[in-house]
Amino acid sequence: MSLILGVSGSPRRDGNTDLLVREGLRLLEERAGASTEFVRVADLRIERCRGCRACMRLGRCAIQGDDFEDLMARFFQADLYLLGAPIYWLGPPGCMKDFIDRTHGYYTDHSILRGKRAALITVGADSGFEPHEAVMESWLRVYGAHVVGKARVFAREKGEVLEQPQAFESVRRLVEDLC
Numbered sequence: 608m609s610l611i612l613g614v615s616g617s618p619r620r621d622g623n624t625d626l627l628v629r630e631g632l633r634l635l636e637e638r639a640g641a642s643t644e645f646v647r648v649a650d651l652r653i654e655r656c657r658g659c660r661a662c663m664r665l666g667r668c669a670i671q672g673d674d675f676e677d678l679m680a681r682f683f684q685a686d687l688y689l690l691g692a693p694i695y696w697l698g699p700p701g702c703m704k705d706f707i708d709r710t711h712g713y714y715t716d717h718s719i720l721r722g723k724r725a726a727l728i729t730v731g732a733d734s735g736f737e738p739h740e741a742v743m744e745s746w747l748r749v750y751g752a753h754v755v756g757k758a759r760v761f762a763r764e765k766g767e768v769l770e771q772p773q774a775f776e777s778v779r780r781l782v783e784d785l786c
Contacts, residue, residue: 616693656705686723688724689726730762
């Protein structure tokens with residue numbers, strides 16, 4: 608592995624999702640000896656999809672001048688993705704969904720992530736894991752990535768996972784599956 612991209616789709620800086628994705632990257636760097644990069648989608652300026660469908664003609668998103676293409680370049684460079692997102696009303700938060708929606712411009716090429724592997728970390732209070740994971744997994748699979756593992760963590764309050772050894776244990780097991 609040469610580059611592992613860790614992406615937090617949480618708008619809450621240094622919250623549970625950020626903590627767990629960073630821990631996963633730390634363990635992957637330690638065990639796989641790979642370079643890692645952490646990205647918070649909420650820190651990027653990614654415009655919402657306008658539904659103009661110009662992307663279907665262009666083969667890329669027609670919206671230019673934000674951080675979307677830079678993040679896509681990072682996805683293309685990485686060999687493995689560790690994607691984390693909390694559950695917001697049965698799906699990923701708006702910042703993550705905005706990014707996912709913008710990838711529609713690549714929809715004509717279902718192989719842009721072929722050969723890439725991905726793992727998901729989902730953080731939720733008590734329910735909604737299945738629909739959330741369905742969005743994330745479907746998005747990765749439609750572009751050819753292989754989802755090799757998932758970790759589900761039950762937490763609501765910021766930093767709550769710091770009091771839950773089982774949360775970090777689930778990330779450790781996920782990393783073992785990846786290595």
